[in-house]
Amino acid sequence: MGKMDNLKDKNSPLSNISKENPFRVPDQYFDNFSARLQTRIEAETSIVPDQPNRFIRILKPALGLAASFALIFLLVYWPIKTFTPTQSAENQTEDSGLSYMDYVKSLVEEDDDMSFYALFDNESNETAISDEDIADYIPVHTSEFELYAESYYK
């Protein structure tokens, strides 16, 4: 309280200044304040968030993230998986409606063209039969009667 006594000293500038309140309020401010306050409290109390909406609001970021990942999957991963070359070769036979037998036949037919011509070349070199072979073969595998019958009835 020492300082307060000093302030009351006539030499202190503060001693010459009235402590009267220099501020005023609008007319009937305090009379009306309580009612205005009540209106405000009622207004704020009536805005109560619904529990389910609040729950959804909390989940929203997680749901958004899950939706983003799903979209990335649809736009990036699935097309890459669908249209990569290794996948397309297997899918083509299935997608074009060819049966497995048709597929095999096509392979055989393709191969036969090449191997057919190859056969000609190989047989002339490797499988030719001489006259002597024929002469040796006939008596062993054919009777005398069959031989005469054939020459008589031709």
Place this chain on the structure above:
Amino acid sequence: MEFNDRDLIASLKDESTRERAFQTLVNTYQERLYWHIRKIVMNHEDADDVLQNTFVKVWRSIANFREESSLYTWLYRIATNESLTLIHANKRRSLMPMSDASEFLMNNLTSDPYFEGTEIQKKLQQAILQLPDKQRIVFNMKYFDEMKYEDMSQILDTSVGALKASFHHAAKKIEDYLKNSD
């Protein structure tokens, strides 16, 4: 109207009597709190906002009031914090450096249509506005409200010794300002 603080608190915590008890609380403390706030924020519109914010906070948290302090000091503490919150918010909104808050509040004072004091009273208010916020609050509470240091200690959560020192320095600064402004 005389009332007992303890009874009033009990009525406020009882849902069946809360509204009526709150009405009593507002009627009892609105003027004291208003003037305390007004001296901090310096204009009527801001003081009205802060006073409403104070009572709204009291309404929301009265059920959790632990009664470790008196109702009076609890209300003053809320009002003081809400006043400082508004000042800081206004500083941020105006993109002003924190050190220029006194100029901001000075504008509030000079443009306030509800200031009806003399020139010397205006000069005193200008001198008080030179002080840091908390020191200004200490000076107002001691000089104008003549509050006990023990009550101020509970409201401002500061020791009595620190409050006495703060008031001493505040008064010295104000006296120097008034002498130099003559």
